[in-house]
Amino acid sequence: MKLKKIHHIAIICSDYELSKWFYVDVLGFTVAREVFREARNSYKLDLEVGGQYQIELFSFPDPALRPSRPEAAGLRHLAFEVDDIDEAVFHLNELNVSTESIRVDEFTGKRFTFFQDPDGLPLELYEV
Structure with a gap:
């Protein structure tokens, strides 16, 4: 395959x-x-x-609920690539979408953060 x-x-x-x-x-x-x-x-x-x-x-x-925290078994999160994470976080925050603090990936040196969709699905922004 x-x-x-x-x-x-x-x-x-x-x-x-x-x-x-x-x-x-x-x-x-x-x-x-x-x-x-x-x-x-x-x-x-x-x-x-x-x-x-x-x-x-x-x-x-009436969809069934399931665990969606990043540490739950199954799909951990869905990540989206962005050019400017500061701009993306500002945009989300302006629309009252909470984001975690921006962190740096210890292996790649790239910046990232997490936020959630309306159902609590963990989403990530990853700066390239």
Whole structure:
């Protein structure tokens, strides 16, 4: 098997309109397609990230909760590359999105920080 790249990342949210606002208006992702799937009483929102990757944002009635702290088993966090972490943190803070203190990766020397989406999904900004 020869995997070429990550095709998409799927996220299930508990409040579709709030999460849509967060990923589109706060993080600045572009809506590629939005559909309501009547049989599932569910929205599916396809988002472009930098014209390269895709996030699928799903809504379902009463989704089950699961641990999402970075130390829980499973997916640890989703990281986004930025050119200027100070600018990105300022933008998030201006929109009342709390961020952790900026840290420096001890192995790469790169700066990074964590924040959360409306459902507490841990997200990271990583400066390149």
